Amino acid sequence: MQDTVVEVRGLTKRYGPVLAVDSIDFTVARGSTTALLGGNGAGKTTTLAMLLGLLLPTSGSITIFGEDMLRHRQRVLPRMNFSSPYVDLPGRLTVREILVVYGHLYGLADTRARIASLAADLFIAEFLDRQTRTLSAGQKTRIALAKALLNRPDLLLLDEPTASLDPDTGDWVRGYLRDYRRGTGATILLASHNMTEVERLCDRVMILRAGRIVEEGSPSGLIEKFGRATLEEVFLDISRDRTGVETSRIRLAQ
Amino acid sequence: MTLTPDSAGPAPVMLAAAPQNFSLRRVWAMVLRYIYLLRSSWPRMLELAYWPIVQMILWGFITQFFATNSSWVMQASGVLLGAMLLWDVLFRAQLGVSLSFMEEMWSRQLGYLFATPLRPIEHVFALLTLSFLRTLIGVIPASLLAIVFYKYSIFTLGLPLVVFFANLMVMGWAIGLFVSGVVLRFGLGAESMAWFLIFALAPFSGVYYPVSTLPAWLHPVAWALPSSYVFEGMRAVMFQGVFRADLLAAAAALNLLYIALGVGAFLLAFRIARQRGLLLEINE
Numbered sequence: 327m328q329d330t331v332v333e334v335r336g337l338t339k340r341y342g343p344v345l346a347v348d349s350i351d352f353t354v355a356r357g358s359t360t361a362l363l364g365g366n367g368a369g370k371t372t373t374l375a376m377l378l379g380l381l382l383p384t385s386g387s388i389t390i391f392g393e394d395m396l397r398h399r400q401r402v403l404p405r406m407n408f409s410s411p412y413v414d415l416p417g418r419l420t421v422r423e424i425l426v427v428y429g430h431l432y433g434l435a436d437t438r439a440r441i442a443s444l445a446a447d448l449f450i451a452e453f454l455d456r457q458t459r460t461l462s463a464g465q466k467t468r469i470a471l472a473k474a475l476l477n478r479p480d481l482l483l484l485d486e487p488t489a490s491l492d493p494d495t496g497d498w499v500r501g502y503l504r505d506y507r508r509g510t511g512a513t514i515l516l517a518s519h520n521m522t523e524v525e526r527l528c529d530r531v532m533i534l535r536a537g538r539i540v541e542e543g544s545p546s547g548l549i550e551k552f553g554r555a556t557l558e559e560v561f562l563d564i565s566r567d568r569t570g571v572e573t574s575r576i577r578l579a580q
Numbered sequence: 581m582t583l584t585p586d587s588a589g590p591a592p593v594m595l596a597a598a599p600q601n602f603s604l605r606r607v608w609a610m611v612l613r614y615i616y617l618l619r620s621s622w623p624r625m626l627e628l629a630y631w632p633i634v635q636m637i638l639w640g641f642i643t644q645f646f647a648t649n650s651s652w653v654m655q656a657s658g659v660l661l662g663a664m665l666l667w668d669v670l671f672r673a674q675l676g677v678s679l680s681f682m683e684e685m686w687s688r689q690l691g692y693l694f695a696t697p698l699r700p701i702e703h704v705f706a707l708l709t710l711s712f713l714r715t716l717i718g719v720i721p722a723s724l725l726a727i728v729f730y731k732y733s734i735f736t737l738g739l740p741l742v743v744f745f746a747n748l749m750v751m752g753w754a755i756g757l758f759v760s761g762v763v764l765r766f767g768l769g770a771e772s773m774a775w776f777l778i779f780a781l782a783p784f785s786g787v788y789y790p791v792s793t794l795p796a797w798l799h800p801v802a803w804a805l806p807s808s809y810v811f812e813g814m815r816a817v818m819f820q821g822v823f824r825a826d827l828l829a830a831a832a833a834l835n836l837l838y839i840a841l842g843v844g845a846f847l848l849a850f851r852i853a854r855q856r857g858l859l860l861e862i863n864e
Contacts, residue, residue, distance in 0.1 A: 341856070372857070378695045380859045382851075403697045412860065413691035416683075431696040473692070 331356045331481055331513045332377065337386035339372050339537075346372045348537035349386065354530075359507055359514040361524040363557075364534035365565055370517035371412070373534070374483050377515070378408055390481065404432060409474035410485035411467075417459030421450060421469050424458065425476060432477035444472045448502070464495040471499065475506065482506075484516040488523055496520075500527050521558035531557070533564055540564055621769035630776050637783040645789035658732035659818050660788060663811060665723055665734050667787045669745055670807055671778055672718040673752025674759070676711025678774040681760035685768055690853075691860045700850045704843060707760070708753050715749065737814065740823045744810045747828070750835040751806045752778075754842035761842075761849030764858065786811045806831040806838065 332354035339347040347369040354360050362370040375381035377388060379399040388395035390402045415424050422441065429437030445451040448468045453461060458469060467488075474482060487503065488496035500523060507514055518524050524531055525545045533541040533548075541548060541564060545557050552560045618625060646652070652659075684690055693703070727733045734741060759773045784798060785807035794802055802808040809831035816824045853859050 371860070375691075375857060375860050380691060380694055380854065381857045382854045400697050400699065403695065406695070408692070408695040410691065410860075412688075414688040415692070416687040416689055418687075428692075428696065431693070431698050433697070 329356050330354070331391060332515065333387075333389040334373075334377075335387045335389075337373070337376060337388065338384045339369075339376060339381065340384045345537050347376070347383075350534075350537070350539050352532055352539060352542070354513060354515055356513055357507070357511050358530055359503075359516070359528045360530045360532065361528040362515070362517040362534055363519065363521070363524055363531050363561065364517075365519060368534040369537040370519075370534055371410075371485055372537075374408070374410075374485055374515070374517050377483060378406070379403070404477060405480045406483065407432075407474045407477055407479035407481075408483045408485075409470045409487060411470075411489045412485065415458045415466065415469060415473065418457055420455050420457055421461075421472075422454045424469070425454075425472060428473050428476050434477060440476060441472075444475060448472050463490055464492065467491055467495065467499060471502065478510060478512075480510075480512055482512055482514045484514065486518055486520070487516055488518075488520060496523070503527065521556065521561055525557045533561065535564060627772045627776055631779075634776075634779050634783065638788075641783055641793055642788050645793040658726075658730070658734075659815065661726055661730060661732045662734050662737070662814060662818065663787050665719060665726065666744055666748060666810065666814060667782070667785075667807075668719055668722065669715055670748040670752045672715040673711050673749045674756040674778050675752075675774060676714035677707045677753055677756025678759040678763070680707050680710045680714075681756075682763060682768070682771055682774065685763065694859055700847055701843075704757065704846060707756070711753060711756060712749065715752075737817055740813065740817050743828055744814055747806050747810050747831045747835055750839050754835070754838035755781075757839075757842035757846040761845040761847075764846075764849045764853050767858075781805055781807060784808070790815065803830075804834070806834040809834075 330353045332352075334350060334352050336349050336351065337347055338345070338349045346367075350369075350373070362373055364370050372381065376383050377390070377395065379395060383396070391405060393402045395402055419427075425441045425444070426437055429440060434440055441454070442451075445454055448471060450465070450468050450472055453465060458466060461469065471487075474484070482503075484503075488499050491499065503514060504527060506512060514527075516524075516528070529544055531542060531545055531548060532539045541560075543551065548560050549555070549557060552563055554560050554563065684693060694700075723734050737744070755778055756774075759777060762773055763770050784794065784802045785805050786793070786802060787807070791799060791802045791808050791812060809827040813824050813827040813831070816822050816827070
């Protein structure tokens, strides 16, 4: 059985003069929860988008489940799913309609049963037949999570999974993701700048800055290495350049 | 305790005038906002001058034609209604593709859709299917009401109607895919193209008058459009009672070319969107 689910080599994304992701290498082990941690514009979302094939890299390779993602993404995508607060669900469709559509797109054998099961797990049964535009932010997050779990993904990519949620809902989402991983052996890769979330949920962290991975390790290992009390303090040390790593965004034109 | 200026913190922002019930300055601020918005989108600027010009050209040709052929409509009752209904097939087919695609952009859905195994070409086929359904829903009630209100049935065209419908449909698809590609590439600021591009073709398609009405230098433009052959073919059926297979063959050949270009333009725009990150960052 393959232990590495994601393997990234020399991954680079350049937008004109701006290097958004600068030749990063990393692997993600099966069954792990790994975080891409970084400030705004560090390259987290860009990296996730390239892993999904939504964005073409300038150079480098991405291998997921042993497949070259740039050439065979259609073979891999049925085993993946994705959630982001920056992508909306269509407001005029009911929750059920949305899930039915995505059930077809992922080729589910029994979409109706899967929706019923998720509705029970995520407590969304009461608003399955409501249009998503009438739902609260917390409810919408649960719907996005239902969409993301619809095909029981072996690899789940999450962009800021608890952004704009109140602490209670955020904690519930983290708990659910932890249970999902334990129950299915799935691999989770999430992008976040919520240190508490990463500390609680992840067994490995990669800290990005200016498109580069500047530190990686377990949350506790990084805290110990930097002699700090929390991951947030570690992050601030790194982002305030107390490590000697270049902070400004790299501009090729300069 | 009395606060000195230093201990009171930063100096308050000075206001030019006391608050008023109605402020021309606030009105100006909003005008400025809309000017900035307009200025940021070249299609919107273009659109301002566009509609009056297209209307002027279309009605100019119609006036010119009827000034010398006033009995023309009498020879084939319903020729204008038939033309209008067929023109609407082209219009609805185009809108059916571009509006359906723009729905995904309005609801910022592309990131989720293309994170599934959905292929762009599958999306294209879905858009074409929906366009067909939307066109039927749009055109059939109008065609039936024309029978009730004006005793004119477009169905009297018989089998050629199917051919005319199919050709206009495919031409509408080609334009719709091109428009969708442009909107994907340039963002929702270009969405008005969905309406104005198709109407640019109306004066040159000979919808309400024969292509011969156009000045000679515009004939090559007209004969480069499948719609011109369709409307000439429609008039041949209505005036002479003949079905012109030559016109059909020319329209079908041009449509093959245009649909290939339309699909190509959409797929190219999709690739550019993947290179530039537009699938996740679509906004106005």
